[in-house]
Amino acid sequence: xxxxxxxxxxxxxxxxxxxxxxIEPLFDQVFAPGGEGPLMAVGLLIxxxxxxxxxxxxxxxxxxxxxxxKVAAVMQSALLRHLLTLEGAFFQQNAPxxxxxxxxxxxxxxxxxxxxxxxxxxxxxxxxIFLFAVALSIDxxxxxxxxxxxxxxxxxxxxVQRYIRRxxxxxxxxxxxxxxxLDEIFxxxxxxxxxxxEAYQASRFDRVLTLIRRAEVKIMAGRALMPGxxxxxxxxxxxxxxxxxxxxxxxxERTTGEFMSFFTAMSLxxxxxxxxxxxxxxxxxxxxxxxxxYDLFDTRPATTRPAISPALPAPGAPELRFEAVSFAYxxxxxxxxxxxxxxxxxxxxxxGASGAGKxxxxxxxxxxxxxxxxxxxxGGVAASxxxxxxxxxxxxxxxxxxxxxxxxxxxxxxxxxxxxxxxLRAACDQAHVSDFxxxxxxxxxxxxxxxxxxxxxxQRQRVAIARALAQDTPVLLLDEATSALDAQSEAAxxxxxxxxxxxxxxxxxAHRLATVRAANHILVMDQGRVxxxxxxxxxxxxxxxYARLYELQFKG
Numbered sequence: 011x012x013x014x015x016x017x018x019x020x021x022x023x024x025x026x027x028x029x030x031x032x033i034e035p036l037f038d039q040v041f042a043p044g045g046e047g048p049l050m051a052v053g054l055l056i057x058x059x060x061x062x063x064x065x066x067x068x069x070x071x072x073x074x075x076x077x078x079x080k081v082a083a084v085m086q087s088a089l090l091r092h093l094l095t096l097e098g099a100f101f102q103q104n105a106p107x108x109x110x111x112x113x114x115x116x117x118x119x120x121x122x123x124x125x126x127x128x129x130x131x132x133x134x135x136x137x138x139i140f141l142f143a144v145a146l147s148i149d150x151x152x153x154x155x156x157x158x159x160x161x162x163x164x165x166x167x168x169x170v171q172r173y174i175r176r177x178x179x180x181x182x183x184x185x186x187x188x189x190x191x192l193d194e195i196f197x198x199x200x201x202x203x204x205x206x207x208e209a210y211q212a213s214r215f216d217r218v219l220t221l222i223r224r225a226e227v228k229i230m231a232g233r234a235l236m237p238g239x240x241x242x243x244x245x246x247x248x249x250x251x252x253x254x255x256x257x258x259x260x261x262x263e264r265t266t267g268e269f270m271s272f273f274t275a276m277s278l279x280x281x282x283x284x285x286x287x288x289x290x291x292x293x294x295x296x297x298x299x300x301x302x303x304y305d306l307f308d309t310r311p312a313t314t315r316p317a318i319s320p321a322l323p324a325p326g327a328p329e330l331r332f333e334a335v336s337f338a339y340x341x342x343x344x345x346x347x348x349x350x351x352x353x354x355x356x357x358x359x360x361x362g363a364s365g366a367g368k369x370x371x372x373x374x375x376x377x378x379x380x381x382x383x384x385x386x387x388x389g390g391v392a393a394s395x396x397x398x399x400x401x402x403x404x405x406x407x408x409x410x411x412x413x414x415x416x417x418x419x420x421x422x423x424x425x426x427x428x429x430x431x432x433x434l435r436a437a438c439d440q441a442h443v444s445d446f447x448x449x450x451x452x453x454x455x456x457x458x459x460x461x462x463x464x465x466x467x468x469q470r471q472r473v474a475i476a477r478a479l480a481q482d483t484p485v486l487l488l489d490e491a492t493s494a495l496d497a498q499s500e501a502a503x504x505x506x507x508x509x510x511x512x513x514x515x516x517x518x519x520a521h522r523l524a525t526v527r528a529a530n531h532i533l534v535m536d537q538g539r540v541x542x543x544x545x546x547x548x549x550x551x552x553x554x555x556y557a558r559l560y561e562l563q564f565k566g
Contacts, residue, residue, distance in 0.1 A: 011077045012128060018070035019132030025063040027140025030275035032056055034148075037267035074128055082121035089113050089306060097311050098378040099339075107190030112306055115185050116299035123296030130289040134282035141282075144275040148268050155254055156247035156276055163239055167287075171294050174232040178298035181225040188218045197461070233291030237284040244280060251276070313380045319400040323389020327355040327484045327515040328404070330375065335384035336538075337370055344370050346538040347384065352531070354389075357516040359526035361556065362535035368519045372409075372487050375517075377401045388485075406478035410490035412470040414462030419443075420454040422462075423477045433480060440510060441476035443469075479510050486516040492525065523560050532556065 036052050090113055093100075101109075145153045195202060195211050202211055255272075258264040330352040337345040344367045352358035360368045373379040374386060377398045386393040393401060414422050423429065423437060434454065438444045446469055450456040462470040475491060491507065492500045504525065520526045527546045534542035534549065534556045542554050549556040 011073055011080075015070050015073040015077065015128060016132045018066045018073065019129070020136050021066040022063055022070060022133050023136030023138075023140050025059045025066070026137045026278050027144050027275070029056065029059050030141060030144045030271055030278055032059070033274045034265075034267040034271035037265075037270045070129075070133070074125055077128065078121045078124045081124050082117050085117045085120060085303070086113055089117065089303065092307055095311060096309060097313075097380065098373060099312070100309065102339075105186075105190040105193070107188070107193040108186035110193070111182070111186040111189040112302055115189075116182060116302050119182075119296050119299035120303070123292060126289055126292040130286055134285050134289075137282045138279055138286075141275045141279045145272055148272045148275075149255075149264070152251050152255060152272055155250040156244075158250055159243035159246045163236075163243060166239060167236060167290060170232050170235050171290055174229055174291050174294035175298055177225055177229045177232065178295045179301070181222060181229060182298055182302055184218060184222045184225060188215070188222060191215050191218055229291075229295065233288055233295075236287035236290055240283050240287045244283065248276070313394075315377070315398050316395065317397055319397045320395055321391050322396075322400060323391050323404070323484075325484075327513060328389030329354040329387075330358075330485070330515060330517070331387040332371070332374075333385050333387065335374065335381045335386060337367075337374065337379060337381050344538055345374075345381075348535075348539060349384075350533050350540050350543070352515055352517055354515055355513060356530040357511050357518060357528070358531045358533065359518040359520060359529035360533045360535060361520060361523060361526060361559065363559070364521075366535040367538045368535055369489060372407065372489055372517070372519065375485075375487065376405050376407065404483055405485045405487055406481040406483040407487035408471075408474045408478045408489065408491040412462065412467075412474040414458050414465070414470055414473060416457070416460045418452075418455050418457055419450070419473060422458060422473055423454075423480050425477060425481075429480055433482075437476040437480040440479050441472045443472050443476045446472075475507065484514055486511055486514045488516065489519040490521065491518075523556075523563055534559075 032052060032055055036056075093109065093113070142153065145156070191211075191214060195215070202208060251272075255264065255269055259266060259269055332348050332350050335345055335348045336343070348367070348371070360371060362368055370379065374381055375388075375393070377393070377396070380394075388396070388401070388404060420429075420434065423434060423443075435444070438447065438454070447453050456464070458464050458470075458473070462473070465473065471492070478486060486507075488507065492504060508528070518526055518529060523546075526532060529546070532542075532544060532546060532549060533540050534554070536555060542549055542552065542556055544552070550560060
């Protein structure tokens with residue numbers, strides 16, 4: 011595609027050189043006394059050159075557009091696929107808005123570079139080659155005089171390029187901050203309105219916009235310097251040529267046609283030179299984005315997993331075991347030598363105060379985080395030896411945020427997998443999604459809106475439970491799975507989850523201790539360690555931490 015575009019631009023550039031050359035017979039033969047004869051031939055030649063140039067221009071721009079769009083699409087896809095391989099800690103350290111700007115804004119800047127570079131080299135450089143060839147064929151001395159000021163551009167252009175690169179890097183950072191601000195405002199719109207933060211958020215956004223506007227103006231001023239300096243050098247060159255050529259024409263050494271052909275050729279170099287001068291600024295803008303893109307591609311997961319799991323647990327519900335597992339966020343320890351066993355096919359509940367490390371256990375089990383030390387065994391196989399896809403295929407989870415996608419109810423339950431209608435209906439019935447399906451205009455094919463905004467909190471939670479049931483995995487992870495349900499729905503869904511847990515290894519995180527009374531085994535965590543284990547009745551009898559938490563919740 012690029013080779014085709016270059017060929018078309020070669021034709022486009024050659025027509026400019028031929029047009030400049032056609033000026034000489036136009037003045038020396040057609041406009042000379044008795045020169046009416048070649049008028050039609052020269053006129054048709056010039057018309058043909060313009061027509062050929064027009065056709066080549068249309069074709070080349072279409073091809074270049076196809077190339078640049080494909081480059082941007084492939085880069086965006088590759089960048090997203092790479093980001094999806096990074097661990098959860100990376101996304102905790104990088105705001106969603108900043109990553110959106112990397113994937114979208116930076117790749118578009120590179121897309122513009124492709125268009126500018128290919129067009130600059132293919133059209134403008136070829137045009138200059140042909141035009142200077144015409145000028146040199148007429149008079150090499152005149153051509154050298156026209157270019158006498160070109161060396162003066164070298165040092166200023168280097169300084170301008172460094173300036174543009176520096177300002178563009180700052181601009182891309184601010185663009186990422188702008189996307190982050192918008193992401194926070196729109197996703198937290200209820201909190202913004204309820205807390206009367208409209209003016210505050212708008213003011214913060216305005217400050218970012220001011221920084222972006224100033225950076226844009228400085229970048230454009232820097233980019234305008236190169237074409238502006240070229241104008242100065244070109245004007246000086248024309249002045250030198252006029253001083254030399256004027257005397258030669260009046261003395262008869264040169265004809266008017268030769269001068270007009272030379273003048274036309276050099277005049278036609280004006281716009282290509284300006285565009286090539288601006289190309290250095292375009293390159294610096296894109297180079298800043300390329301550096302940011304390369305930074306992301308160079309980011310690798312802290313730990314690597316095999317592409318294929320050497321061993322997998324035996325079919326059926328596996329035993330889950332933590333052996334002296336530690337984990338920390340930076341310098342802040344979360345788990346301190348945690349050890350416990352969740353028996354195969356049974357329900358194990360994990361309770362404790364906020365910050366005890368309960369949710370971290372789920373993230374470690376599913377490979378979202380990697381332990382600092384110790385090991386996790388799933389069905390007797392070390393989790394560190396699993397391919398991530400194989401490890402996560404063992405788990406279905408329901409978390410308290412019930413994250414839904416801006417798709418239909420069916421797609422949110424199936425999650426891209428083929429799900430038979432009978433399995434879909436069974437999951438909806440078990441999770442009591444069928445209770446509110448008649449209220450939806452299109453049933454299971456009803457769009458749920460951004461983040462499930464078209465559904466109530468309880469409805470979103472039930473859809474998340476249906477999704478977990480439809481996956482039919484050997485391990486079920488429930489993190490406050492019924493927290494958004496009313497008492498009647500909670501009782502119904504709790505019964506459905508109890509049936510779903512049959513034959514599965516189930517782990518439950520809950521702050522409301524009434525929801526874990528029926529668990530086969532309860533682990534009480536405090537400051538990253540298991541401090542008590544047992545059934546509900548045995549833990550109450552111990553009168554320890556669990557008993558105190560229970561008393562606080564059911565006091566009075």
